[in-house]
Amino acid sequence: MTTTSAARLRTSLEALNCPIVIVEEAAEVLEAHIVSALTVKCQHLILIGDHKQLKPSTADYNIETNYHLDHTSVLDRPQIRGVVKDIFFIHHTQEEATCLDSSKKNSHESKFLINFAKYLVLNGYSKQAISQY
Incomplete structure (x- = not known):
């Protein structure tokens, strides 16, 4: 389903109790949309996307350019x-x-x-x- 549907059908997602969530075309989806679709039962999140086919984008150009969104430096926090x-x-x-x-x-x-x-x-x-x- 789309991330919009995931937000709309949140109670249905919670009822499924899925431990694995797969997101296709993840390079095109903002992180906040993915996070809003996760439930407490999620143990493994798989993001599938080809960054060479569809360039990742952000809703805020300032954050993307000045803070290097998805940069490896965030891994050391x-x-x-x-x-x-x-x-x-x-x-x-x-x-x-x-x-x-x-x-x-x-x-x-x-x-x-x-x-x-x-x-x-x-x-x-x-x-x-x-x-x-």
Whole structure:
């Protein structure tokens, strides 16, 4: 299925309990779209794509050019102190609220992120280290 369908059918993907996820034409798919399609049951992610056929792209040219997206330098970064994995998902059922300008907000997610930042400080990170990302 497409990544759009994967996001739309997220509950169906979770019900399948698949330990292996295969992404075809991965060079054309943004990382965020792939990550949003993963479930907690995923143990192995296989990305298939020919970077010579379809050039990888990003949604932000500045990030692509200035930060060398997918560069090998990211492999040497230390693990985040205080968390088991560097990527994780927060599942909740708190509804979004509509703002006056029809944009959305989720107070539950905001409170979680504030408390997570406090947790990282308690684990030895400076406030500046957290805010720079």
